[in-house]
Amino acid sequence: MSPFYLFLLFLSIPAVSVSAGDLIEVFGIARCPDTSRFVKNQLVPFYEKFKTNFSSDFRLDFHAVPTGGHDVKGHYVNKCLHGAVECALNKLQMCSKKHIAGDWLVVVGCIQGLKSYPAGLNCLPDTEEGKKIKECAESEEGEYLLNDENSYRYNVAPGSAWLPWIQVNGERNKYAEYNLKTVACGLKSMMDKEMCKDENK
Structure with missing residues (x-):
């Protein structure tokens, strides 16, 4: 990687701010079977079933991450573990996160x-948001978004060799990979919510 793109990589690292409340973050990749199992069986069902009961002090986030990148004819291009198709899908995911105002996680x-x-x-909404996502994923905007996710990953989760890598308030939580609701209901911001009453008896 050229010095310019190394500079770009670290320049684009988002500032890590400490905010009130609880944060569960998931780092994954689009074609990883383990990430897919978690997203399909845990993350999205949990979100869809309980999102209306989430505390205002609870946040759930997903980060699609490449393995790096390189310069191709003056343009930065990400590399992904499972090849170019995975990068294209990862960009669709992160562009959805940026451009959908509502249920981007779905x-x-x-x-x-x-x-x-x-x-x-085919997963994109047939709306202006869907058009923006496609434009984003097929342009340098998508490359930069994916690069930002990679920079963020190595800033806040430098030991994240396994994917999905799930962090709860900045610390890896292996148990959450199979018991997301239980972990969420153990958080201060969530334990008094209706959805957690059975978990916390």
Whole structure:
């Protein structure tokens, strides 16, 4: 990687701020079977079933991450573990996160585990937001978003060799990979919510 792009990589690292409340973050990749299992069986069902009961002090986030990148004819291009198709799907996921005002996580879940980019496009809403996502994923905006996710990953989760890597308030939580609701209901911001009463008896 050229010095310019190394500079770009670290320049784009988002500032890590400490905010009130609780944060569960998931780091994964679009064609990873373990990430797909977690997203399909845990993350999206948990979100869809309980989102209306989430505390205002609870946040759930997903980060699609490449393995790095390189300069191709003056343009930065990401590399992904499972090749160019995975990068294309990852960009669709992160562009959805940026451009969908509402349930972006549901679109991310639809894209997760697919084998082709055209199949991923079928997950997009037939709206102006959907058009913006496609434009983003097929432009340098998508490359930069994915690069930012990689920079963020190595800033806040430098030991994240396994994917999905799930962090609860900045610390890895292996148990959450199979018991997301239980982990969420153990958080101060969530334990008094109706959805957690059975968990916390």
